[in-house]
């Protein structure tokens with residue numbers, strides 16, 4: 035079953051101030067780097083104790099060992115880094131600066147794997163495919179420290195050689211030593227220019243148009259993803275000149291956003307714990323540092339880690355007018371939802387149900403969350419705690435709800451399983467795991483779920499179709515096909531101006547003139563995940 039891993043990425047950027055958590059910035063000229071962190075030169079224990087000098091070169095420290103173990107789980111066992119990392123950090127008792135270092139090392143290495151493999155391919159005397167997978171992971175970790183973290187070169191090499199000796203063996207450590215010593219011959223920008231040179235400018239100075247292959251290497255994305263994102267930018271009304279900024283945003287750590295569940299927690303109370311008000315969502319708080327899992331409100335399910343894009347699309351569904359009415363605000367007391375019935379058709383792990391259920395409880399509505407995977411349905415139950423009196427969670431197939439309960443709901447959300455190409459910054463390994471073939475597998479499911487939702491709402495009711503991917507095959511194509519097919523079957527569907535509804539719902543202009551009629555959010559433009567939203571109203 036194609037599905038996306040739990041959003042959001044827990045543990046991402048827990049402490050930017052840590053030794054490896056300084057902002058990666060190694061693109062400047064060599065020799066002009068800012069201060070370098072201390073863990074880089076301290077292959078001692080995470081508690082700060084220093085081993086004798088000879089010993090230090092022979093052993094790996096806990097943050098690097100942790101990052102290595104996550105990489106092996108991801109590469110060897112198809113694990114998700116954001117799910118594995120917290121447990122590995124806990125096992126090594128890593129917190130604060132050391133946890134930040136391990137997190138940046140893990141996520142950065144996974145994201146930049148494509149570029150680092152291109153670098154390593156020029157330095158290793160055989161095809162990378164002939165290397166032992168564990169050795170290759172160690173080389174990638176060393177390359178990330180050398181090119182993108184503020185770790186002194188000698189410390190990065192020595193500690194990574196120690197890691198190779200500890201985890202793979204003495205033979206591998208010799209190879210790792212020989213290869214990593216050559217990586218600092220260029221800085222990151224130098225390697226990018228060597229392996230993926232910028233297109234030359236035209237005689238009049240107009241910048242050259244970058245080919246997808248060069249952009250793929252330079253920004254460490256598979257080429258098919260670069261091509262799909264270029265097409266998506268154009269298809270959603272933006273300039274292809276934004277592509278490089280979008281690819282760069284996919285490689286930058288994302289802010290940690292929290293949702294203060296309306297009616298259960300005031301944003302002001304969450305702000306008292308630190309952070310700043312969100313950019314777009316009236317229920318969002320952006321954390322500057324610290325671990326959100328430690329907050330009492332999060333433990334009690336009154337707050338939740340949730341990207342602002344996810345908050346926006348759920349808010350838009352609630353703000354949309356039924357029966358041709360105008361859109362309304364989702365702020366307390368702005369609209370009357372008493373007696374309405376809402377449906378979340380693909381609910382696991384419960385992010386959007388946590389907001390919808392809280393709004394339903396506050397505004398007098400009730401709802402049902404449907405999720406196919408039983409273990410994810412359990413997560414939805416946890417996510418809606420505090421609103422369980424108005425929000426029922428069911429394990430089942432959303433594709434049959436339209437037939438089983440025709441016209442039973444006023445509003446329905448289809449947050450469809452998708453490739454997740456809009457959330458690559460939060461899922462560092464996803465870009466290497468997805469293939470174009472996934473699209474074909476998802477296409478039928480996405481159409482069936484949307485058709486089911488249209489059957490489940492009453493005439494005049496509204497459906498939100500949402501993906502965390504901007505890919506045209508999973509967004510506009512699904513909406514257009516399904517609306518056409520519904521019309522053929524005798525159900526008229528009105529496509530709403532989702533951008534206008536969203537603005538009215540949250541009281542801010544979110545997408546501006548680039549939008550219409552659907553909403554496409556972008557990491558580089560909005561700072562959110564790349565969520566797509568279409569709003570459809572069922573005709574009489």
Ligand SMILES: C[S@@+](CC[C@H](N)C(=O)[O-])C[C@H]1O[C@@H](n2cnc3c(N)ncnc32)[C@H](O)[C@@H]1O
Nearest residue numbers: 380381382383384385386405406431432449451
């Ligand atoms: C993108 S995720 C939904 C994320 C969720 N709305 C949230 O905000 O946390 C898609 C979910 O749909 C579920 N799913 C896949 N096929 C389904 C089906 N036929 N019926 C119901 N749920 C399905 C997947 O298990 C997955 O949990």
